[in-house]
Amino acid sequence: MSLEGIIPWGWAPDWGSGIREWLEWLTDTLPAHGGEEQRRSLRLGPRQQFEFRVLAQGSDRAWLESVLWRHGNGRFAVPLWPDALTLEAALPSGSTVVPVDPQGRQFAAGEPVALLGDSPRQIELAEVASVAGGVVTLAGATAQAWPAGTQVIPAPVARLDVPAALPRFTGQVASVRLRFEMDRPAAWPEEIGAAAYRGYPVLEEAIDWAEDPLVQLDRRSTTIDAGTGPVLVDDPVGAPLPLFRARRTLLSRSEIAAWRSQLFALDGRRGAIWVPSWSEDLLPAATIAAGSTTLDVHWCGVAANLAGDPMRRDLRIELIDGTVLYRRVTAVSELSASVERLTLDSALGVEVAPEGFALVSWLSLTRQESDVAEFAWWSGDVAQTTCSFRGFRHDV
Template identity: 35%
Template sequence: MPVILATDGASANAGYVNPNVSAALRSFAVDYWPAHTADASLVPGAYAMTPAWPPAAPKAVSAAAAVSYFDDFYNRIHVRPAAIDLGNLVSAQTRSIVVWNAWPDTAQSLTSLLASNADGIMLTGEGALPLAFSPLQQRTWTVAVDTIGPAVIDAALQWLFAGLDPVQATITGQRLTAWMIAPDWASPVLESLTWLTDVQDAVDGSQLRLPCRDVPRREWEFGVVAEGAERQIMEHALYDWSARIWALPVWPDMTWLAAPLAAGASVISLDTTNLDYRVGGLVALYRSASRFELAEITAVAAGSLTLKQPLAKDWGVGDRAAPVRTATLTDYPSLGRSTDRLVQTQVRFQAAEDCAWPAVAPATLYLGVPVLEPRSNETGDMARVFRRRVENIDNDQGTPTPHDASGLTYASQPWQWLLHGRAERAALRSQFYWLQGRGNALWLPSSCDDITLTAAVTAAATTLSVAWAGITRFAFGKPGRRHVRIELADGRVFYRRVNAAVEVDEQTEQLGLDAALGTAVAPAQVRQISWMMLATLAGDRVELSHVTDSEGVATVAASFVGVPKEEP
């Protein structure tokens, strides 16, 4: 039979007696505070506590002290903060570390202080060792981290108290040196985005595409002409920092300051729309290779940047501001010396951080799939190739026999963009991030005059009379020749599926559409009728050529390849 030795009921709550405690339980001698409602007597008009102590018949109860927050927090040494992450160190930083003796009634003695991997870090305390800590006393150390030192900061500071385990604080981060030699804009600044896609092709033409990178690798390549002091600065920086991480301004995104900035300012007023600024990133203020400043960003608004630390220098109208990415040199530049004061070189940097950007599909949809619009900006040779995956069966004796397992045509087609201004560049970048290299497919018009309309079309008509071009004989129903883009001279565009094709005579074919155009169209109104194919980028790398900064002109060229098995 179980025997109750003791109970610990709820404390009195707003003067109400606990009805769940019986008179028998009140007879147990349990010492606790505050007094239990079982020991309270209700007096008319008032509540009075009448504890029966000492009890008439005390009983011994075996018990142990309950574990509480007191045990977790006191009787030990605390170091706060226990970890300092400096992030990208672009200027000397100072932090405070508090050490607290959390023994309520015991003094402690600090006997030594150890620092490992702490080159470029200075620690200043309140006195010489050994240092006495009274009960509940705290002392503060100042940590100064200089920009001169190892590229990677991974320091550990240990406080050793007599008879106790060491307590530790860690300091992490990376020191940066800015690349402040501006590009020679006589040639474009080349920016490349490289994804990685695992593409698996089946014999029947089916394709499985698995993007392997959430964001692309990003590179910049540009020419540099450095003379006099700039040459000296660049050579000395390369001599020491070639293998380390640089703070690289994104030069195409630079902005000219419209108003002066005084030292101590913590907000920079500039238009950040469609530029590469981000919270936690850096901004570079630049006048020359010898006068620049890097600052960390804590907030980005459409018209301003808020800085983590106030500016240390004054900046005037005409000085430049640019977002910064951490980057490493992909190879060691060869410095071509034209004179004893001037060198020319080509440098290429790769981002040392993830460069995220909003991924946005093209806005125009056909059959639920985005269409690449507007038309390609065609300059030079826009060569197209129609490939088939043919294998020759050859036993080296008889005539080789070609074998086309899938029976599909894989058309490749170039595409070019001419961009002006920040909005167009940002929109195209978002489309590339959506494509993810070869990861996603879209509709690609040929941008060619593929079909010629020979007779007027009524608003309700679903057939087109076109010039004979062998469509019925060679192309009808095949992937890449099922869907058309009809563009009128006034800018209207129609997308339709060709569901029938008939040769009328030697000069005319008739094509059936899945739906009427809804408007009467005469041949003279048609600007272009093009075939469309479902396609992906032909490779995982695209290159943007910044002819000027982001307020000016940029060009982009890419190639696409059809995915005929997926075409509806």
Template identity: 35%
Template sequence: MTVLNAQHVETAQGGFTDPLFAADLYRFEFIASPIAATDSVRRPGGALLTTHWPVEANGHTVVASRLGAYLDDYYHRIHISPKRLDLGNVVSIQTTPVQLWNAHLTPRTLSSIEGAADGILVVGQPAPPMVFPALKELTWDVSVTPEGQPVLDTVVEWLFDNAETPGVRIAANRIIAWTFVPDWADGIRERLIASTDILQSESAVSQRRQLRLAPRREFSGPVYAEGRERQLLDLSLFGWSDRIWSMPIWPDIQLLDVSLAADADFIPCATQYLDFRDGGLAMLRGEDAFTSETVEILEVLSGGLQLKRNTQQVWPAGTRLYPARAAQLLEEPSLSKLTDQLIEADVQFLVVEACDWPEWLPTSLYRGRPVWDRRPDDSESLTHSAQRLRSTLDSGFAQPLITDTAKRALQMLGQRHLDLGREARALVRSLIYGMRGRQKVVWVPSHMDDLTLVATVSALATTLDIAYIGYTRFSSGKPGRRDVRIELVDGSVFMRRLIGSTELSNQVERVALDSALGVEVQPQQVARISWMNLMRFESDEQEIEHMTDSEGVAAWATVFREERDDEF
């Protein structure tokens, strides 16, 4: 059979055939065609044509919802970046660029900029009102100066004609440098004040809870000011005594080894064991109180300080460099007039920022707890006493009834340490932080000659023959007098628990050890045998007396109090 290739041609009304339109086009939508204008013209021998546009077929309603798109995420609004400026301590003018992007498809009018309080400057574009072009980004420079309210927390807003108010929140503390140097004749006192909640039972068992993450920190010392510096001090206290100061950490002073050019971003200096910190402050001071500069630290490196903002002036070699902290005067300084140009002021500062420091406890352990065995300075008298928990029942008529509820004497032991150099005093501060006020406990030996060895002890022996002191009668194996530290002349140390005793004669007692020493010890080899007690700080307040700067001498005195943690 023969196959013919052909095309079906749709016939129009009146027999007119339009080969320009396909069949599907007649069944669906209207198309504005220039031929439609001629279709209504009667052709010779044909009928009058009638236009039937539009033609619809299979019509139905489609139910749908509009989904979000990138268009909605970025457009039809005004973007601002950044939205928050946390400037910390403002000691000089700090300028930050703020970008606004008009993501509308039409221009907007910026009506005004609101919230620029005292000491806040917004510049970089024409003053409003101004036309903000569509799809364009503009930049303003927002500057915060040290002048103004001491605590800054405000929002700077850009107000547009369509009621949009993009804004940036600014938070900062305005501080000024305390450039008056102390008098070192009586030293500088630093106090670290923790807070501990203690619940103690009648049996002297306690529950201790730390209330502060880091101790408060105070500095006090005398300051002398003469001539123009005295006048500056008078006016500074008059105007700023209740505000925040950038206080130099006086003991951590050092002198620049090399000169520092203006616009420098790095200060070469020593940083180990000093109070520099990332994001903190440092102070450069010249020969008088009028010449100083406070800089912000971006990063503390082993060889110096990387600055957040460059220095503003030249500093020669020998310039004083201090770590600095935000601090406030606890009270108005007491001023003493020495002459008409010279005054003495006793100042006391409270550091108003968190002062973190690495915590440390001794690594040598006894029965699972650290041992603070550093020998104290004995050049001054130290506290060595005991306390009992006495309960008194007194009617006022008969003899009072006094009861020792804990049935034991809790030891009190005072210590004083002299430290030379930065590392030693940094270790003491780390111990204070590690003790967390009165919360933590350590073993503390008395460092006194409490027991006297009178006979050689073999390596396997579990007894010691000591000079008679009444130990069997008064303290045999009782808590508080059962742990000893045996120190030999060569520096060897043994820590043991006494588990019993007996009187051999009125000259010798024999005490039993919980384990042998492992070496033979002769009486002449023993430097001292001291009692040890598990103790905590008696007070939450610890004071360090800086007699000189951090490379010199400092003193720390404290009192330890016995706890019963090892008995339960």
């Protein structure tokens, strides 16, 4: 691509205010009367936005305002600050290979990369030719020498998504919050994860219990009320279409990259994934033999309320040794006032005493509730995100 006319953005963010990133897919969802869905994607890839705050003072503040005044509707090469790498040794002028490992970061062939020094004026843009072999190869040679400690940051072309507001602490200091939208659809390798059940992936990543996870039992019901007689409520699904919401804190680049790969594989609301409740839904009451297909649990009203419900028949069974098994409940009966018996579609294959179970949770087949995924970056290695999934009726 040509870098002509692209304005390099060199003002570093205020990390104390955090950095926000959004990925936005577009899905056409057609719900059936009975709770089934047909879904299709309407974009080649998600739109990507970055928002951060800049604190500028003195001549840097005046220069920043001048650039926004002149180029507020222009095309900027905006560094993706969480993906910054640092040169460990000096880089001579005329270099075409930058010795930084781009693995797990958003460097891409054909897009700009920024080399950034200690001030906004110390910046050079170059085009990425390839990111193979653990280095970033440039399409052309660097124009100047760069010392060790220089930041190397992917800097895709973007435009301001909303007009810049310039609140001032004083006549010399301004705190500016800016949101940029990238010119091109975002791209990332798709990888849904290794866990699978009945042909669909399973969400196995741990949630952050520092914020209470939510299970909301929404129903697709219609209330008919003329105001003069009885109220009629029509519930065509006959069961809730649950909403699951939980926060995740990603504590490493590998976790962040893996979650991004899952998001791209799910393709917004189009893809389906099994989501466990992460709760102690069933408490085993007796030892289960390796070849047994019956699981006795403490009474919790399963037989009276959930027997035959197609959306409450799949289990995630975690043992204390870390083994995770998935099974379908085919029948439920009450053995006594304190014990219920669940019949499973296949044996666990191992003898397990009640104390050998770590967690037995219901599984629900879901899709994402929203086409928008958000990352709240607190550093280059730590980000928070909120997962929201919606159950739907199925015949899997």
